[in-house]
Amino acid sequence: MTDNELFLLILVLVMGMPWIAWRLLGDADHAPLVVVQIVVGVLLGPAVLGAAAPVLHARIFTPTAITMLNGIALWAVMLFVWLAGIELDLGAAWAARRDSWVTAGMALLTPLALGSAAGTAILTHPGWIGPKGAPWQAILGIGMACAVTALPILILLMERLAILRTPLGQRVLRYASLDDIAIWAVLAVILLDWPRMERQLAFICAFPFVASGIRLLMRRLAEAERLRASMVWLAAAGLAADWAGLHFMVGAFLAGVILDRSWFDAQALDRLRDMLLLTVMPVFFLSTGLRTAWSMGGVDLIAVAALLLAAAVGGKLIGLRVAGHWLQWRRGEAGVIGWLLQTKALIMIIFVNILLDRQVISGGTFTALLLMALASTMLTTPMARRGLRALAALERQDDPPVSASGQHRPN
Template sequence: MTASQLSILFFLQLAVIIAVCRLVGAFVQRFLGQPQVVGEMIAGVLLGPSILGLIAPGLEAALFPAESKKVLYVGAQLGVGLYMFLVGLTFDKAEFRASAGSAAAVAFGSMAAPFAVAALMAPWLLGIDGLFAPRVGTAQAAMFLGAAIAITAFPMLARIIHERGIAHTQLGTLSLSSGAIGDAGAWIVVAVVLASLGGGAHLAWLAVGGGLAFAFVMVVIAPRLLAPLAALHARKGEVDMSLLGAVLVLFLLSAFAMDAVGIHAVFGGFLLGTAMPRGPFAEEVRAKLEPFTTVFLLPMFFTFSGLNTQLAVVDNLSLAAAALAILAASILAKGGACYLAARLSGHDHATAMGIGALMNARGLMELIIINIGLQRGVIEPGLFAILVVMAIVTTLMASPLFEAFYGRHARADGRLAP
């Protein structure tokens, strides 16, 4: 397929992707009470070989030929990286510092239990064809699976907390802070696994050292260096084209830096967002970038994930048993550990249950990790499909469980905004 043909097809692909994502998103919002992002996750699977490829294989093959996936991949990485930058813009650092102790305890629990469960399951799962690549050892399988179970749908977590009006409550602050700490730890583990499979210990040290150094710069140094952006915005009275261009250049360099050390562009985007000056500047940057990012770019990521999801490969009892075991372990280990850690940190039953329900969602972050694992040859299509299903199921569970365990109780006490 020539470059011209790819260009023509790309426009058609985007038209279909955006239309289907908006339609499915509107459906789940109206009839299931779920966020738009949940509908887009489902839409991605609908457009892939599991649904469209099953119903109309010729259409799916013509619309998404193998050659075009490289183009979609680039758009997908840009979309998810820029989206995480926007999430970072809304992250409240003051609230994070206020709840750092409890958040660290919950984050530790939300990681320790999943990694323990993954270590117990890894030897069994390695014996099942279609899950892990042959070159993956027991320790690597346990670490990757542990990270996949431990990850939190941080962007969706932020959206649910905002929509429920609990952004400045104890539960909202603790959930966001715990999710940020836990996801950072999970990313480091994934980076170590990738490095151990890709060329030696020096790559693992580069990933860990580079990630920690970048985080230090963004947390300690960058806020002071970026502060003049707010002053420049105040003088100009708006985020003009030059200022917006500077912000995008900084985002691209941050994404490049994290990819270069072996972690992922999303980590660079998120940390840069947290370092940006707050107030009118951040609000206007977000207002300018968010519609295009969420409506145009991010659906490419969900569709790219869906194109790699082949539910038909889970076609025997061994894989079905593995799917059920991973789903059950993911829910019990992550949700249960978060609940227990919150209780041990002194929080009441309703708050702890609310934290467990919210932290149990995997969503977008799960899809990012398993896409990386599939592309780098850590996991195979069978495990990828199982983990996509786990991500969708646990994300669908988040809002109803939160409402059941915390929402009604909070309204009765007057602690949850209507």
Template structure:
């Protein structure tokens, strides 16, 4: 098959298939479009399409097609997290600073600790769990990180589909996910440096991260003056997207990951520039470009439900993720004065993994720190936790939030707390 024909056929299926399925009322009631896009990516990979029709799969996903998909995936997810950062208003969360710090710490540390326990058990009990260049300590730390992470891109997509991205729940979830992602990339960079025998690079990474942050703030100040005047919308589109790309390139070079770089560029963007950028970028990115990210990651996963080792990894990782994220988030949130409905909804949203975790797992697999069965088991865990996130959040919110969370009014009168 001609490479261009194959790519265009795959592109048409990716863009239209999940959307047409989502248009069915019964489907739309239980699954956001983003979840269907994730499942579509897995279905087109070796776990389903490659298993049912291996020759056709190989003919469709040739090397040129895969290369093009990777490029589109990188641009799609980068622009989407940039828009997610544009939606996050740091000033709105200042009143929540004290509670937010406790919630942030709990949402990462408790699942991380549970992940360490799961990692230690897997390392001792599952043959081939540790990769050829890993050891028990680095493997355990890697599993802890995978359990602790919240996937920012898919969380933003779920919030957008549910109509929560502009609510206090959505803003808080995005802020927590951003900090989780920052911690993830810092710890992952340290792990990969240790695996590569370059632990001395950790200090350099931290130094360059500070310089990158200062440069972002300086660039944002320069952009503030470009938001007015004739042709401001077009000018901001060009300069804003270029700013996103430069930030992502710098973050990738430092070792923090281009996704975090794109999100940070959106967060620091001046308020006057945001409306035009969101209006121009978000619709195309969410419906056309983001599915390429999901399929490119789904192509790396091989899910084998007949393997006892696979099922053990899947079960333990899912339980640790759910218990750690929900308890680690909801309990500090309740202590900070939130209602139980808000706290539990925030907790189940924070256990969203998405196929974003494949980026982390693929890096660990390539570095030789984890084996294939652990890679596949954690991929399946990421899909399960993502699919159940929105329904469980709706269940936690209950009838107290009008229009399924479109209002920030709590279902019950909360204890006294600092106003937003």
């Protein structure tokens, strides 16, 4: 087969297999399509198909085909991270700053601490750190991976739960938005490249001035032109960040953060996100699956993934319970918010892909973190739905019954 034919065959597999499997499962709560797409990517990778049929795997996934896939995946994920940056609403977070900062802080710091402790324990054994990673980089990276919340996927899940536009849903978005800033800030610290420090300082110093110019330009453009101009700005910001040694994903996120969502047609941005998930993000999920490695041994890998899952889930739930007690939330709210913020799949996978690219973590650590992200995201919707039902029952219980005349009467 020619390279083009192989590439199109891969697209048939990537687009068809997850959708068919998802429809057969018939339960979007326990297996969101995004999770199924990632699992199919893992099954088609060297860990499963490559081990079961190495000749077939090598024949389909040739170096040329993988290069073509990686090019699409790179642009797709840059667009998705850019959209995540636009979703940030710092004005709303500032208006409710006590609630926002306390909650976001506890939702981030507790799983970060537990994940870092788990990372410290894991790295006492050989093979879990990348060849170019310092222990502090790997530990901080693992801890941050446990603390991540995937804002774009969270939006999709809250739409399915019919709570996105409710006060509770908007609060959760504020918390996740603030944590998103911390994720990329920590990544920038991990990726500090001392030999290229001059470039990084130049990028940091120049970016605010360039961003001010871009904001001024965007205000003067017609709404229909802003999206086109944003594509050029996204590519330029990614190029500049990568040239500086901060990685193009940091540039993509910053390119979105400095733009106001109100400058764009909200429905157009939602459609763009949905189309990305439909058309090109499955290619990124496949490219992620092609990087999974079981070289550390199946039992060890599952044990590490389970430890990381306990740190991630337990950290979020404990942190939110402390925040809820401090801020005097209603009964049941802390649990619901804690489960909603477990959503990890996409942003965490992007995050650990970058750590693997820079050889901060090993392939085994990457695979363990990927398994943790899949399990955490699969738990999110069913557990949050259950918590929402309990919360609604508590509200009905707290409301006094109404008599036939319309007057509340005591229980």
